[in-house]
Amino acid sequence: MHSAPDLRSFVALGDSFTEGMSDVLPDGTYRGWADLLAARLAARDAGFTYANLAVRGKLMRQILRDQVPVAAAMGADLVTLVGGLNDVLRPRCDMDEIRGLLRESVERLAPACRRLVLMRSPGRAGPVLERYRGRMERLFAFLDELAERHGALVVDLYGARSLADPRLWADDRLHLTGEGHRRVAEAVWQRLGYAPGFDWDGPLPRAVRGTWSARRTADVRFAREHLLPWIGRRLTGRSTGDGRLPKRPELAPWAPLDSP
Template sequence: MENTATSTVNRRYASYVAVGDSFTEGMCDDLLPDGHYRGWADRVAARLAAEQPQSPFRYANLAVRGKLIGQIHDEQVPGAAAMQSELVTLAGGLNDVLRPGCDIAWVEEQLGRSAAALLAAGATVVLFTSTDPTRRMAGSARLLPAVLRMKAFVEGLGADPRVAVVDLFSAPCFDDRRLWAEDRLHLSPEGHRRVAEAVLEALGRPAAFDWRAPLPPAPPRGRAEKLRSDLRWLGNHLGPWIVRRLTGRSSGDGRAPKRADLAPYEG
């Protein structure tokens, strides 16, 4: 569901803050000259800045990979609210859902409190539904009840006219492995490009392309190629992820946001 209330559609924004985890940090998109990933949020900032070339457009990205929703609520939301940005994107909770024993009611509470704090600061808030992991990842069926519950919760928040909801769950294009990086958790550059367009559409911008459209058919992969891909994934990505969970570490430990200040955006 994309909320298209008049308070969000076609409004011009002079400032934008992105909060969240690796999804919003931009993991696995193209690398920028400073070594950070670009990501869909940077792409959105570039489009919004281009709408008003004669006025300064300010942008901050506080997202850090690996963050849980409680950390986003405690570490990022207060700073984002204090910046009093006109637009904030808020994505979080999937890292919690991926962990066994996730308290989904607590996740919803933290997400709802985060959205409320940002709305109270005067922002238009953009929220997201997760893609459907069961359509592309074997063994992910256990996640579906929590994903569906989060989807309904986010759509409920979208009843507020100050909230826009980007529905990624209902877009089958994200079933295509080419929209995902080798780790199968983070978007590829094409995936980031499509999410950016989805956000802009939710904000009422004219479509630059159909972000829901399927990619051209991919060449078939043989069994040997699939096996090599699975082995690389197990060794390079799943194994290290499990080790971090067992040792209580996160990929974002000690990492600072890539754009900690609400500063003029220069593409």
């Protein structure tokens, strides 16, 4: 493991995964792995600053256009970029275009920060994601190439055993729970070279399997409340992030969003 760097500033870029869905705070806002990581880094340095530019639903072209130039100008010590998954989960997907957008993003961010972190996003088993698994794996293979070329780190969540456990996924089956985000924050922390706090990929306690009827009821509710609206947005080109601004648009001293 390489020595842990002295990181005094952090900018997170991406979509809903980095915004923090579905790690819900009591006031209904989202926290997520990036906020958890920022809190731990801030505990090491009183002058630590943090920005989170991620917005749910954003495609790679939007991340490159709206987030990458802002992050590059901030000159933060640490930058994380997680994007492209929303693109590959759409009915039509130009993989060459997505690779080009990722390449340009990394080429602009890598020289502008001390440490760039990319991720192989987690993907739970199921019929929806299974249809796009080949695209996802081609995307992640390209991320590995970019990281090697530009000296970036890659956090491999796709191969994590624990993140395949459905108990770490929210009711929409697309976003992690609070415990899932806690594990991701720990995975990034360790990849940066800091001492482990716990085994982030350790298995959960043995689950008690629900009844057949309870599982079917949950499947029907998921299809009605989450799957069908998700499909509709993909077919019409709409996004849950349309018109939404980043929750932490400025590089500023760390403080929880729900603090006074």
